Amino acid sequence: MVRIKDIAERLGISVSTVSKGLNGASDISEELRQVVLDTAVEMGYTTKSSRRMGNRRLCLFVENMGYEKMDEFGYDIVLGFKQSAFRHRWDVDIIAITPSFQMSEKYDTFLLRNGYCGAFLLGLALHDEWMKQLETTTMPTVLFDNFIPNNPNVCYIGTDSYEGIALAVNHLYRLGHRKIAFLNGSLYSMVSDQRQEAFESAMQELGLALRDDMMARGYYVSDSAKYHVPGFLEAGATAIVCGNDLIAQGVIEECIRLKYRVPWDVSVIGFDDITVAATSSPSLTTIRQERNSLGKCAYVSLNSLIHHIPISKTLLRPSLIERESAARLWTGYGSRY
């Protein structure tokens, strides 16, 4: 069990300062208080007061997504949500769910039976059983990357896919690329649909041709690259935009296997900016999602729904992170290096 002393040691501050931060004393700065609270949550500390509060409990359901290790996509989202909830004295339970769990338990019943005031759902697929039930749920619910029409109890939170994909395509265009391929994520995902639409409209706005042999759907896994990359390269692609960073890593491996060098022969751009994007070789140019902020905004949206403010959608800005995997198109004149 994490003690106040452990938090003090990690932050290099005194035990009494940590205490003040946890207890909301007014003689430490707001900034320091927030660092203390955030660190306490990250280390798994729970205050007596949050244990005392009784029925202030939220549930975070996760499916199809890693979140326990720091380098997994869900880690920072879960952390941001817990940090914000903790600051407002909510307890958060995290439950990993499966399609069969959703078949055996009704969503509303599960929340009510277990005394939850609301929930945040990460990673559900379009065809999941609970997605149907969310159309009529009466429980305050925030969905990451999924949208339910017409139900004022459900809010969608995510990163603006349209702006993100446009950033990637426009960046490649500025680097001289015209034959740009797109290896998208899963078929059963709302954001994959958005990113597909975004890719097509970004290409059209630049006057670039959309070719069926330069677009495909992967499954959010690196393995999909080997089925599609050979065709893209054969069709003359000089750059490949990917639906996420894992796909991008698979694309880079497949390019190397086929003796194409990244970025000299092919540029590759990912989406997400997961931890390994910065350290892989070549490091990955990607579209960043602010995952800790997504978690924090998910809490704010859920809290709004609980207070009967009918938030429907909260989107964060993506940003372009320029690294090594995308470079200016080599035009054949002068030295290649």
Added chain:
Amino acid sequence: MVRIKDIAERLGISVSTVSKGLNGASDISEELRQVVLDTAVEMGYTTKSSRRMGNRRLCLFVENMGYEKMDEFGYDIVLGFKQSAFRHRWDVDIIAITPSFQMSEKYDTFLLRNGYCGAFLLGLALHDEWMKQLETTTMPTVLFDNFIPNNPNVCYIGTDSYEGIALAVNHLYRLGHRKIAFLNGSLYSMVSDQRQEAFESAMQELGLALRDDMMARGYYVSDSAKYHVPGFLEAGATAIVCGNDLIAQGVIEECIRLKYRVPWDVSVIGFDDITVAATSSPSLTTIRQERNSLGKCAYVSLNSLIHHIPISKTLLRPSLIERESAARLWTGYGSRY
């Protein structure tokens, strides 16, 4: 100047309870505290502590929109924003602006010179000078009903126009209407463009014909009705969806002038649910925007931007408010009344 005693009288509670609410004492309920704070703001009270805080100042700019009287569109938005800001010890100044003011003062310079940490802008038009400057502003800024691409310092807040217009069109369809006209708002407005797109796609999804002689742009004023309603009726429209409630009121007056009875001969649906919608005759079926919630969400979004959380977009759910101005299409069989 409003005193604690005035707030106590208005709420019918003791002066000491109001004091406790204003000072954050822990022995009154959170619900009562919020009512006290909200009422204090509505009555124009400022606590000593908010006056003491120094540089915690936000600015609310308003253009093209009434906000000082309770029945004006902007009133509840401004109130919701001020209520949330006050609760977090921010001072809010409200400044009515004009196009010429925007030409004479640079946006960022004005905020910096006057010590504002961020701003909420209501009612700007697409061609306004400050809209250009917002593309590159470094000041945390929330825009009502306007979107600036790619700038992480600017957030768009509004009501989901697509869902709202679809609610109106689908409601009329369920009532038997097939010849549905649309009198939209101003040409120079992003939400008018959204509502136009929404109307066209809602009609197409229902398999209804889009006709040029049944769609027009007004200017968010009731006066536009007389130019367009005669043509709609001549083309056989049995229902008219309007870009806002003021336009809808003008449409109803024009119908009556032309000897058409609302709703027996023509159904009319507005957008916004302004105060008079409930009391006009016939009372107005409309798409409600939660304006107090919009103001509260604008504060939450601005506070997020100030804390470097790059919110891009926050949308609220619209809801259909059924009143007298829309009714089942009379099919010619049986009694008309």
